[in-house]
Amino acid sequence: MNERENLLARAKELNITHPANIGDDKLKAKIAEAKADAVENGEADPVDLVVVKGPERGRWRIGRKFTREATEIPLEDLDEDQLEALQNDPELIVSFS
Template structure:
C-alpha cells in the first residue's frame, strides 16, 4: 500500500471526527460518500453530549495504554496515531477505540507495528511529535 495523500489523511480525520468507523482499505470515493452522509445527518440532529472518560472506560487525554504520555519524549520523534472502531479493538497487546491512541515508534517492535498497520479496522496516521 502506498503513501497516503494529504487529501486522504484529511478525509480520514474528518470521518473520525464524525464518529465513523471504516476499514483502512476503503476507497477514497466510498469514504467521501460516507462522510457526506454523516455530515448531512449531523446537520439534522444535534450531537449527543460527550461522555466522560470514566463513564466510557476510555483513558483520559494524554494517556496511552494506561500510562500518561512521556513528556520527556524528544520533539520530532516519530509517532503513530491509531483510531479503532467504536466498540474498540485489541491489537498487539493494546486497545484502540474511536479516541486517538498515540504510540512512539521507538516503543513498538517491528512485529507489533506490522500487526497494527495490517489491521483493516484500524486507521493509522503517521505523525511527528510537535515541540512543546
C-alpha cells in the same frame, strides 16, 4: 497510560513548559510545534509517533485496546511485528506524526 499522561510525558521529553491546567488541545499544539522545530533544526526524525484509531466498539491488537479516540504510541516503543500488525488490521486507522 491514558492520552493525558502520554501528552504530559511527551511534553516533558521535549522540555515544553506549560501550566498544570493546560487543555489537551493546547498541549497537543505545543507538542506539534516543538516537534516541527526539532525536525526543522535536524534534531529529530519527522516521524516519531504512531497514531491509531479503532472502531467504536473497540479493537484489541498488540495487547492494547484501540477505540475511536486516537492513541499515540512512540514509534520506538513498537517492534517491527507490532507495527506491521497494526498497519495490516483492516479495522484500525494508522497514521504517523
